Amino acid sequence: MMLAGVVFAREAQPKLQIDVDFFDNLAVVKPYCGSNWIDRFFADCKAHGVKRVTWRCSAQIANYPTKLNYTVDAVQTIRSAADERRFSGAFAVKVGVGRLPSGKTFGGIRQRVVPKECGRAGARPSRRREYMFRGMVSSDALPSGAFLAAIDAASGAVLARSDEVRSFDMQRREVRFAADKPFDVGVFSAGTEDGIHVFVADALSLRALDAPDEELLVNGGMEEIDAFMEPTAWTQDGTCFVTLNGDVMAVPEKERKTRFPNIHGFDILNHPYRERTEPLVRAAEDGNSLALAGQAAKKYGIELYAWYDPFDDGRKCLPPVKVWADKFMEVHPEYRCTDKDGRARWGFLCFACPEVRAHKAAVVRELFSFEGVTGVALKTHYQHNLLWGWDSKVQTDCLYHPAILARYDARWGKPQDGAYSAFKLRQLHGEAVMEWLRELRPLFASSGKRLCMFQAPSPFLDRTNTCGWYLPPEKIVREKLCDDFLIEPRWSGDHVKRFTESASVNRLVAACRASGVGVGFDFYYASVGRVPAIKDRGAFLVEQVAGLGREDVDYIGLYEEICLHNVWPQIGQAAKALASAPPPTIRSGIPSAADGKLSLETCSKVILDDGRGSVAEACELVSGENVWDGLYMSPTNAQATIFFNQPLELSEVIIYSGHLSWVNKCPVEDCTIEGLRGGAWHSLGALTKANALKGNNQEVPNVCRFAQQNLEGLRVSVTRGGHPTCLVLRAIQAR
Numbered sequence: 042m043m044l045a046g047v048v049f050a051r052e053a054q055p056k057l058q059i060d061v062d063f064f065d066n067l068a069v070v071k072p073y074c075g076s077n078w079i080d081r082f083f084a085d086c087k088a089h090g091v092k093r094v095t096w097r098c099s100a101q102i103a104n105y106p107t108k109l110n111y112t113v114d115a116v117q118t119i120r121s122a123a124d125e126r127r128f129s130g131a132f133a134v135k136v137g138v139g140r141l142p143s144g145k146t147f148g149g150i151r152q153r154v155v156p157k158e159c160g161r162a163g164a165r166p167s168r169r170r171e172y173m174f175r176g177m178v179s180s181d182a183l184p185s186g187a188f189l190a191a192i193d194a195a196s197g198a199v200l201a202r203s204d205e206v207r208s209f210d211m212q213r214r215e216v217r218f219a220a221d222k223p224f225d226v227g228v229f230s231a232g233t234e235d236g237i238h239v240f241v242a243d244a245l246s247l248r249a250l251d252a253p254d255e256e257l258l259v260n261g262g263m264e265e266i267d268a269f270m271e272p273t274a275w276t277q278d279g280t281c282f283v284t285l286n287g288d289v290m291a292v293p294e295k296e297r298k299t300r301f302p303n304i305h306g307f308d309i310l311n312h313p314y315r316e317r318t319e320p321l322v323r324a325a326e327d328g329n330s331l332a333l334a335g336q337a338a339k340k341y342g343i344e345l346y347a348w349y350d351p352f353d354d355g356r357k358c359l360p361p362v363k364v365w366a367d368k369f370m371e372v373h374p375e376y377r378c379t380d381k382d383g384r385a386r387w388g389f390l391c392f393a394c395p396e397v398r399a400h401k402a403a404v405v406r407e408l409f410s411f412e413g414v415t416g417v418a419l420k421t422h423y424q425h426n427l428l429w430g431w432d433s434k435v436q437t438d439c440l441y442h443p444a445i446l447a448r449y450d451a452r453w454g455k456p457q458d459g460a461y462s463a464f465k466l467r468q469l470h471g472e473a474v475m476e477w478l479r480e481l482r483p484l485f486a487s488s489g490k491r492l493c494m495f496q497a498p499s500p501f502l503d504r505t506n507t508c509g510w511y512l513p514p515e516k517i518v519r520e521k522l523c524d525d526f527l528i529e530p531r532w533s534g535d536h537v538k539r540f541t542e543s544a545s546v547n548r549l550v551a552a553c554r555a556s557g558v559g560v561g562f563d564f565y566y567a568s569v570g571r572v573p574a575i576k577d578r579g580a581f582l583v584e585q586v587a588g589l590g591r592e593d594v595d596y597i598g599l600y601e602e603i604c605l606h607n608v609w610p611q612i613g614q615a616a617k618a619l620a621s622a623p624p625p626t627i628r629s630g631i632p633s634a635a636d637g638k639l640s641l642e643t644c645s646k647v648i649l650d651d652g653r654g655s656v657a658e659a660c661e662l663v664s665g666e667n668v669w670d671g672l673y674m675s676p677t678n679a680q681a682t683i684f685f686n687q688p689l690e691l692s693e694v695i696i697y698s699g700h701l702s703w704v705n706k707c708p709v710e711d712c713t714i715e716g717l718r719g720g721a722w723h724s725l726g727a728l729t730k731a732n733a734l735k736g737n738n739q740e741v742p743n744v745c746r747f748a749q750q751n752l753e754g755l756r757v758s759v760t761r762g763g764h765p766t767c768l769v770l771r772a773i774q775a776r
Contacts, residue, residue, distance in 0.1 A: 055619045056092035056596040076328045083337035090616025093344040095418040098331045100353035101367045105331035150275045150283045151227030169221040176245040179211045185231040187239040189214045194223040239283045335413025346418040347408040354390050369400050380438045392473035393444035409488050416491030440466035464660035471511030478522045493525040498545040518552045525559035535565035537588035561596040579611035586615035593625035637774035638689050639663040648682045651675040662773045677762040684754045692749040697771040699739035707769040708732040711761040714745045717754030732763050
């Protein structure tokens with residue numbers, strides 16, 4: 042359904058935009074693209090009809106001089122980068138940096154040890170035991186180095202402390218002590234958080250002298266590296282940045298092949314990484330890339346948007362990709378998100394903290410300061426370090442922070458069983474990001490700069506990769522929180538056919554028109570080479586851009602890699618096609634998002650049994666938001682049970698199913714619908730061969746109508762899906 046009263050009409054012919062990932066190009070482009078390349082690139086844009094450029098310049102590090110972050114030339118020395126001095130086969134994990142608490146003289150990492158004799162109640166054992174704590178440690182050469190220590194858990198009294206290590210080379214240290222109650226052991230330093238970096242080898246060990254073969258540290262050998270980039274048993278305590286190193290070769294071969302399939306990459310830690318980082322260093326020596334881009338853009342009359350990834354605060358994947366945190370996160374690890382047990386999430390800052398939002402706003406203001414910058418382009422629908430997490434559990438569990446939990450408790454109450462809803466936590470994270478976007482608007486208004494949003498057309502499209510936020514694009518547009526909205530479907534939906542068939546894309550275009558927000562569509566040109574059927578990349582580019590030019594958009598983005606493929610002539614052809622594009626195609630009958638009585642506010646709980654005995658909460662199914670690209674996948678049968686906060690008058694149940702990008706794949710075929718009335722379940726109806734009856738069109742929902750009833754809940758049981766191994770449910774609504 043079209044928005045009432047909306048007149049679809051772009052004011053001018055569509056513009057062609059190129060999105061330049063300058064940082065990635067530094068590592069992959071040969072020959073190196075320096076200042077001469079920058080000027081030549083903008084000259085080519087001018088010559089071939091490109092009007093706008095987004096220039097990726099700030100994520101974990103920046104490729105321009107900055108007071109707020111690390112720069113590309115600092116890759117070799119970033120404090121949280123992996124320790125590159127270890128032997129071949131080593132890996133490294135981080136335990137963060139913090140400020141020394143008031144009244145403490147040193148800090149570091151520690152692990153709590155409870156003697157077996159103490160029991161669960163912590164009762165003092167009948168005898169004291171003697172212990173040996175050993176480790177290999179090195180530290181930057183500073184007045185205060187690193188040392189091993191054992192500390193009484195209750196009083197904080199130091200039971201034993203080794204000599205300090207003030208050497209770049211690894212040195213062995215050990216301490217002996219006696220204890221009859223819980224104690225902590227760890228690696229500590231009295232250095233400041235800005236100057237100390239301690240390295241600990243996998244030789245760290247604690248044993249009782251009367252049982253020397255029994256290791257008492259949970260993961261003393263560091264083999265238990267996990268996706269959080271922090272060993273499970275160690276906790277941060279105050280100052281100093283610590284790198285724990287393990288020997289991947291110590292992992293049994295069979296397990297090693299599973300956990301570290303790219304093991305050949307680990308030898309990068311045996312070298313200074315200079316082969317990969319030299320282009321970055323050369324870039325810094327060659328000049329300020331953002332300033333050079335701004336000067337060139339101004340020289341050739343190109344609109345330039347500084348591309349900022351506000352969620353990319355730390356890379357956490359293993360070598361050969363570097364692992365680091367940005368400068369703000371290193372100094373303020375207390376703003377990192379955690380799992381429910383308080384384990385810090387590497388690289389993910391919580392926007393519910395005002396300090397985080399203020400820092401991100403300061404980055405935007407700094408980008409404004411460069412000559413030739415038209416505005417800022419924010420990419421907000423995924424985060425690189427989550428994409429590279431390789432662990433879906435990490436992507437759904439690391440949503441906790443005291444600031445977020447306080448908002449949760451205030452709105453919904455603290456869960457009695459301590460089980461916080463992952464979806465509600467994502468919703469709160471998204472609201473915090475929306476709060477930040479609202480705070481940014483006065484900055485853009487006063488500066489005269491423009492804000493362009495890069496985002497998927499649905500808040501759920503990339504939720505397995507973002508996990509931490511929930512950003513409804515139509516709400517961003519309705520509130521006019523941006524000047525331009527670039528619809529960036531990325532891996533799917535990046536061609537003309539998908540544009541014409543996608544209800545979410547067309548509905549978002551309509552919302553932009555109604556709110557006076559410029560709208561663009563991103564044709565992901567870089568993915569063309571992945572499709573074997575496409576023989577001529579350049580011809581396909583012209584065809585797709587010309588086709589998109591017939592749609593009601595103001596600009597079309599190309600994710601470049603242009604420098605890797607000589608297609609400038611085809612870009613010129615595409616620009617000419619846009620300059621003579623006919624009036625836009627106006628579509629009618631675009632369905633609106635589901636409008637029903639089920640939402641987070643009306644439902645107390647949504648339980649999904651996936652047919653394999655696994656029961657989980659699935660609030661997305663009744664979110665009340667965009668239903669076109671959100672999905673829940675399960676085997677070929679599933680049962681969704683929805684409980685209402687209070688009884689609702691209902692007469693129909695609407696079920697959206699199937700994966701829109703997989704044409705006619707995984708829909709609901711047969712299902713039964715029941716209603717909870719008077720504490721008992723009653724049949725409301727059934728659907729048989731539902732997908733076939735609606736013409737195999739997955740944008741059309743399945744509807745079950747019945748006499749209006751006052752119900753306390755609903756139960757939808759899918760007994761057969763349209764695929765032998767997979768069923769996709771997108772939403773369940775009711776009226």
